[in-house]
Amino acid sequence: MRRGFAFGxxxxxxxxxxxxxxxxxxxxxxxxxxxxxxxWLGQALIHFATFGF
Structure with missing residues (x-):
C-alpha cells in the first residue's frame, strides 16, 4: 500500500x-x-420573562 497518497x-x-x-x-x-x-429567540424569552416590560 502506498503511503502519503492523501498528502501527495x-x-x-x-x-x-x-x-x-x-x-x-x-x-x-x-x-x-x-x-x-x-x-431573536433570546430577545423573545427575555421579553416574556419580564412580562413585557
Missing amino acids: APAGPAGQCAGSLACIGFVVALAVAFWAGAV
Whole structure:
C-alpha cells in the first residue's frame, strides 16, 4: 500500500474553486441565519420573562 497518497495527491481541477467558495458561502449563510434566530429567540424569552416590560 502506498503511503502519503492523501498528502501527495495533486489539487483538484481549477473549476473546483468556485464550488468550494459557494460551499463556504452557504455555510456562512447558515451560520448567520442560526445566530439571527438565536438572538431573536433570546430577545423573545427575555421579553416574556419580564412580562413585557
